[in-house]
Amino acid sequence: MDSMDINKGLAAVLVAGIVFFVTGLIGMNLVTEKRLEKPAIAIQGAPAAEAAAGAPKPEALPPIAPLLAKADVATGEATVKKLCTSCHTFNEGGKAGVGPNLYNVVGGPHGHMEGFSYSAGMKAKTGPWTFDALNEWLHKPSAYVPGTRMAFAGISNDQQRADVIAYLRSLSPNPVPLPSP
Ligand code: HEC
Incomplete structure (x- = not known):
């Protein structure tokens, strides 16, 4: 091995070092590190992910058709008497109370009672x-209906809700046909 070979070897190492250093500099300029405010990937079940998600998502309800098929109108009427008649009337031509009259509401438009002052959301x-x-x-x-005027928490029992809807459906000269389950 003569001195020329040693020089070549040293030069190679030097060049490699310079290239390494320069690419490092370029890289640092190209990529600026920025801290994310929120984790980019939310891990299911992690407390941080729950906080980031904010409002809870609406739950998916079971399909109403099979529940309506076995719904009981009389049970629905009894539930309505307990939960709804403080605010609503259900007879044809009935007056509005805190809430609108609900005769023939199924199949009608949202805000179906003429002259009732519905919320902007409704x-x-x-x-x-x-x-x-x-x-x-x-x-x-x-x-x-976000911002609804109906101050009622809701009916969480699926069949009870279906019974009430079946009762509402019956309050019509022409009930809307039931969906096929
Ligand atoms: C505390 C009073 C209150 C109770 C209790 C209540 N409601 Fe209401 N309801 C309202 C008000 C007020 C509105 C109008 C909502 C709006 O404009 O956002 C309304 C609207 C409605 C509508 C829409 C009517 C339309 O014309 O579009 C339906 C259907 C309804 N209620 C059904 C029920 C049923 C069924 C129950 C019982 C399970 C019930 N409500 C209990 C006050 C009430």
């Missing part, structure tokens, strides 16, 4: 009161 709802819409509404009114 007025913003479009489309008819379907069985699914009523199911969601009666499960948790404040989730279905």
Whole structure:
């Protein structure tokens, strides 16, 4: 091995070092490190993820059709007498109380009673009161219509809710056909 080979070897090491140093500098300039405010990946069940998620998501309700198929109108009426008649009337042409009259509400538009002063949230709802819409509404009114004037927590029991909806459906000269389960 002569001195030329040693020089070449040293030069190679030197060049490698310079390249390493320069790419490092370039890299640092290209990529600026920034701390994220929230973790980019939320880990299910981790406390931080729950805090970041904020408001709880609406729960998925079981389909209403099979529940309506075995719903009992009389049970629904009894539940309505307990939970709803403090605010609502259900007879044809009945007056509004705290809430609107509910005769023939199924299949009617959201905010179906002429002249009743509905909340802005209810007025913003479009489309008819379907069985699914009523199911969601009666499960948790404040989730279905944010800012609703109906001060009622909701009916959490799925069959009880279906019974009530079946009763509401019966309050019509022309009840909307039941969905096929
Ligand atoms: C504390 C009074 C109160 C109770 C109890 C109550 N409601 Fe209501 N309800 C209201 C008010 C007020 C509105 C109007 C909501 C709005 O404008 O946001 C309403 C609206 C409704 C609507 C929509 C009517 C429409 O014309 O679109 C339905 C359906 C309804 N209630 C069903 C029920 C049922 C069924 C119960 C019992 C399980 C019940 N409510 C219990 C006060 C009440």
